[in-house]
Amino acid sequence: MITIETTDIKTIINQQRNFFQTGKTKDINFRLEQLKTLKQLVLENKEAVQEALKADLHKPEFESYATEIGAIKEIDYAIKNLKNWTKPQKAAIPFEFFNYSAKIYPEPLGVVLIIGPWNYPFQLIISPLVGAIASGNCAMVKPSELAPHTSKLISQLIGKYYSPEYITVVEGGVETSQKLLAEKFDHIFFTGGTAIGKIVMEAAAKHLTPVTLELGGKSPCIVDTQINLEHTIKRIIWGKFINAGQTCIAPDYLLVNKKIKTDLVQGLKKCIQEFYGENPETSPDFARIIHKKHFERLAKYLKCGEMITGGETNPETLYIAPTLLENVSLDDIVMEEEIFGPILPIIEYTDIQEAINLINSKPKPLALYIFSDDKNLQQRILQTTSSGGVCINDTIMQVGISSLPFGGVGDSGIGSYHGKASFDTFSHYKSVLKNTFLFDINWRYAPYKGKLSLLKKIIGT
Ligand code: NAD
Numbered sequence: 509m510i511t512i513e514t515t516d517i518k519t520i521i522n523q524q525r526n527f528f529q530t531g532k533t534k535d536i537n538f539r540l541e542q543l544k545t546l547k548q549l550v551l552e553n554k555e556a557v558q559e560a561l562k563a564d565l566h567k568p569e570f571e572s573y574a575t576e577i578g579a580i581k582e583i584d585y586a587i588k589n590l591k592n593w594t595k596p597q598k599a600a601i602p603f604e605f606f607n608y609s610a611k612i613y614p615e616p617l618g619v620v621l622i623i624g625p626w627n628y629p630f631q632l633i634i635s636p637l638v639g640a641i642a643s644g645n646c647a648m649v650k651p652s653e654l655a656p657h658t659s660k661l662i663s664q665l666i667g668k669y670y671s672p673e674y675i676t677v678v679e680g681g682v683e684t685s686q687k688l689l690a691e692k693f694d695h696i697f698f699t700g701g702t703a704i705g706k707i708v709m710e711a712a713a714k715h716l717t718p719v720t721l722e723l724g725g726k727s728p729c730i731v732d733t734q735i736n737l738e739h740t741i742k743r744i745i746w747g748k749f750i751n752a753g754q755t756c757i758a759p760d761y762l763l764v765n766k767k768i769k770t771d772l773v774q775g776l777k778k779c780i781q782e783f784y785g786e787n788p789e790t791s792p793d794f795a796r797i798i799h800k801k802h803f804e805r806l807a808k809y810l811k812c813g814e815m816i817t818g819g820e821t822n823p824e825t826l827y828i829a830p831t832l833l834e835n836v837s838l839d840d841i842v843m844e845e846e847i848f849g850p851i852l853p854i855i856e857y858t859d860i861q862e863a864i865n866l867i868n869s870k871p872k873p874l875a876l877y878i879f880s881d882d883k884n885l886q887q888r889i890l891q892t893t894s895s896g897g898v899c900i901n902d903t904i905m906q907v908g909i910s911s912l913p914f915g916g917v918g919d920s921g922i923g924s925y926h927g928k929a930s931f932d933t934f935s936h937y938k939s940v941l942k943n944t945f946l947f948d949i950n951w952r953y954a955p956y957k958g959k960l961s962l963l964k965k966i967i968g969t
Pocket residue numbers: 623624625626627628632650651652653654680681682685686689699700701702704705707721722723724725755756757846848874916921
């Protein structure tokens with residue numbers, strides 16, 4: 509395991525602080541150049557990225573492009589909009605303050621820390637970095653130690669394309685992460701599990717460092733009767749089993765209207781075969797579990813409820829087959845913890861209120877999926893549940909729309925990013941009020957005698 513000494517961390521932070529103080533990163537043209545460099549970094553090393561992801565997760569090439577290398581879309585979006593985002597915004601002034609003008613200036617925060625997870629180990633470092641660069645910050649990056657090939661590659665590439673006083677990578681595991689968290693940063697952007705999110709926030713609190721926590725949770729997927737069954741089935745199977753279910757916004761469990769359950773289950777089984785063949789273990793399109801620890805955690809879930817299909821495992825290759833479960837109990841471990849693997853419990857409901865009650869009995873999820881063309885039902889669910897985001901009649905795709913802020917609520921996270929939200933996350937909005945020297949109105953100065961009635965009029969009392 510790679511480790512770094514605290515003194516080295518302090519040295520890098522100081523170098524970055526000094527570089528930030530030069531003001532270079534505030535220059536819009538500098539930021540645009542650095543965003544273009546980031547795009548170049550990705551495009552010139554696509555094959556290496558894909559190979560590292562294959563080595564870490566057996567990630568299919570298609571998925572590497574769709575969900576990791578595709579991060580360049582975020583870079584393009586930032587390049588296109590940066591000049592607009594960085595413009596100071598005029599703020600409205602009440603009539604009685606006619607002698608003032610007000611503006612809001614976005615300014616960079618300084619030196620930020622980005623800590624990534626292993627499931628989309630490349631994209632979940634690059635995407636927040638887009639925001640950090642666009643907003644004019646220096647950044648320290650710690651990729652996940654559980655995806656060592658990708659972590660090493662990110663370190664090499666960032667080292668090649670950027671100077672360490674501007675952006676640098678610190679590789680390592682929990683110990684390194686904790687050493688980093690002990691230091692003062694101007695923002696911490698963390699992607700990972702809810703339990704570690706609490707540790708990050710506690711460490712940040714010691715320095716009053718603001719945090720963005722992109723966490724996980726159990727994202728429910730409701731399936732009503734008013735659907736196109738074929739489309740619903742494909743979109744659920746794709747969203748659940750992409751990256752072998754190791755996706756923070758994968759449908760965690762299905763809540764299915766009893767009337768449609770038999771047809772849906774038959775269709776889901778068939779679809780798994782169509783997508784991954786008779787034996788998904790031999791499919792080039794199905795990823796593996798990241799680590800033995802996670803394999804063992806997931807293997808326990810296979811004992812819950814009744815197996816509809818799947819359940820096969822191979823501890824040597826960390827393979828777990830796409831699995832559908834039914835008749836799980838709400839007390840089963842598979843319904844208590846975030847699954848984060850290729851196992852999908854299916855729960856039926858008779859009345860939609862049962863599904864809503866179940867969702868509301870659990871911590872607020874990162875994503876909520878509704879398959880229904882019934883607008884009243886869609887509205888009812890939107891109004892009676894809370895989640896980081898919602899996607900209607902599809903899965904996962906919400907994460908790819910740069911104009912939609914992406915983040916959780918409650919246990920699924922704090923703050924959001926993507927597109928303008930990334931710029932906002934890594935910026936401070938500085939309010940600036942300006943008076944004129946042309947004249948001075950005396951209404952607020954002592955002695956106050958005779959001025960109260962005018963004040964009352966201004967306040968409106
Ligand atoms: P994790 O929380 O175990 O690890 C994330 C990072 O935290 C790693 O870099 C790791 O080195 C570091 N870390 C681990 N333990 C630590 C500790 N005790 N102190 C300080 N740092 C520590 O998460 P993971 O297993 O890599 O990722 C899976 C989780 O991430 C899931 O819960 C998933 O839902 C969530 N996730 C969320 C998003 C999102 O965008 N909201 C995206 C991907 C994954």
